Amino acid sequence: MTGLAGIIAGDTAISTVGKESAGLTYRGYNITYLVDHANFESVAYLLLYNKLPAPEELNLYQKKLMSLRRLPEKLLILLKAIPQTANPMDVLRTGVSMLGILEPETPESIDKLVAILPVILLTWYQGQEVTNAQITTADYFLYGLNELRVKPSDPLFSKALDASLILYAEHEFNASTFAARITASTLSDVYSCITTAIGTLRGPLHGGANEEAMKLIQQFDEPDQVEAGIKRMLSEKKLIMGFGHRVYINGDPRSPIVKDLARQLSEKVGKQKLFAIAEIIENTMWTEKKIYPNLDFYSALVYHCIGIPTSFFTPLFVVSRITGWLAHVIEQRSNNKLIRPLANYIGPEPRQI
Ligand code: ACO
Numbered sequence: 001m002t003g004l005a006g007i008i009a010g011d012t013a014i015s016t017v018g019k020e021s022a023g024l025t026y027r028g029y030n031i032t033y034l035v036d037h038a039n040f041e042s043v044a045y046l047l048l049y050n051k052l053p054a055p056e057e058l059n060l061y062q063k064k065l066m067s068l069r070r071l072p073e074k075l076l077i078l079l080k081a082i083p084q085t086a087n088p089m090d091v092l093r094t095g096v097s098m099l100g101i102l103e104p105e106t107p108e109s110i111d112k113l114v115a116i117l118p119v120i121l122l123t124w125y126q127g128q129e130v131t132n133a134q135i136t137t138a139d140y141f142l143y144g145l146n147e148l149r150v151k152p153s154d155p156l157f158s159k160a161l162d163a164s165l166i167l168y169a170e171h172e173f174n175a176s177t178f179a180a181r182i183t184a185s186t187l188s189d190v191y192s193c194i195t196t197a198i199g200t201l202r203g204p205l206h207g208g209a210n211e212e213a214m215k216l217i218q219q220f221d222e223p224d225q226v227e228a229g230i231k232r233m234l235s236e237k238k239l240i241m242g243f244g245h246r247v248y249i250n251g252d253p254r255s256p257i258v259k260d261l262a263r264q265l266s267e268k269v270g271k272q273k274l275f276a277i278a279e280i281i282e283n284t285m286w287t288e289k290k291i292y293p294n295l296d297f298y299s300a301l302v303y304h305c306i307g308i309p310t311s312f313f314t315p316l317f318v319v320s321r322i323t324g325w326l327a328h329v330i331e332q333r334s335n336n337k338l339i340r341p342l343a344n345y346i347g348p349e350p351r352q353i
Pocket of ligand 1: 003005204205206207209238239240241242243244245246247289291294295296
């Protein structure tokens with residue numbers, strides 16, 4: 001079976017993906033319920049501590065994450081030395097690796113990793129440590145993108161970014177999570193598990209698709225060019241990024257939620273034309289291939305309307321998915337067995353020189 005498609009590779013109690021009756025759930029809660037009733041930090045708590053926090057628990061957890069948004073001096077020096085031309089995914093991977101050298105794993109490392117990724121990213125971007133006192137990850141990120149911002153960001157921006165962080169947080173045995181579990185299964189340290197996962201997420205068939213989806217939408221100047229353009233790409237056997245999914249056959253349940261946010265944001269910031277272009281891409285993919293958009297497609301438009309640079313789209317996926325990766329590392333360690341499958345040998349018969 002190529003790509004292990006359809007193979008059940010282990011047990012998990014963290015999420016269900018594509019199960020007919022349940023849809024996408026984190027620890028039994030449907031993602032639509034979580035987007036409506038929780039924020040990203042409470043979802044992180046749910047994934048890592050196996051319960052939705054009570055208000056006081058959430059308050060304490062958010063304060064803890066805020067207190068952990070501190071960079072060791074040598075990591076700050078390293079981030080300032082990384083050129084602005086670097087790929088931000090490489091910055092995150094290197095930042096996590098350096099943190100593992102400076103602060104070898106302790107029980108605190110789990111929360112520290114959740115808190116520190118946006119700090120690594122924004123500090124490199126701004127060339128100085130970003131120390132704003134925003135409570136939520138979404139607001140910390142939005143303020144940190146523009147250190148000189150004095151006004152609170154638009155509540156719709158915060159809501160949309162927070163919702164997208166919830167939706168990206170966890171997705172069972174996707175490639176990066178499975179990679180993290182393989183590393184965990186060798187009893188390696190948590191930083192090695194996370195650098196493995198970041199490297200795996202970077203590719204355009206996985207996390208990198210949201211950036212490619214934005215480039216695709218921006219290829220078109222006018223909505224009336226879109227249908228013919230997509231048909232041409234399909235006839236050239238090109239992949240349309242942000243479409244298709246290994247597990248979801250009847251559509252990605254996260255997509256309608258981000259599509260609605262993309263519609264609201266595009267109206268708010270006057271980018272209705274981009275939304276119209278995206279919808280025609282969606283309709284053409286349905287007519288031509290019967291393939292649905294995945295989470296990455298309309299998330300790209302959400303981030304673009306908020307003003308986030310395209311090269312930060314996949315890093316934002318990391319800022320969120322770190323919670324799922326860590327939950328899986330904890331789960332793997334709790335009942336560990338080395339993950340080491342077999343290969344089907346297709347090389348030459350034994351031979352002599
Ligand atoms: N554009 C055009 N054709 C597609 C697409 C697409 N996005 N997705 C699938 N197809 C076609 C394939 O070409 C193939 O056609 P064929 O049978 O004529 O050869 C058929 O649909 C089946 O596709 P597979 O590649 O076999 O499906 P697989 O399960 O291996 O791939 C994947 C899933 C990698 C997500 C694929 O749909 C894809 O490459 N999509 C684009 C990248 C993308 O959006 N990735 C994000 C994944 S979700 C996430 O990370 C949040």
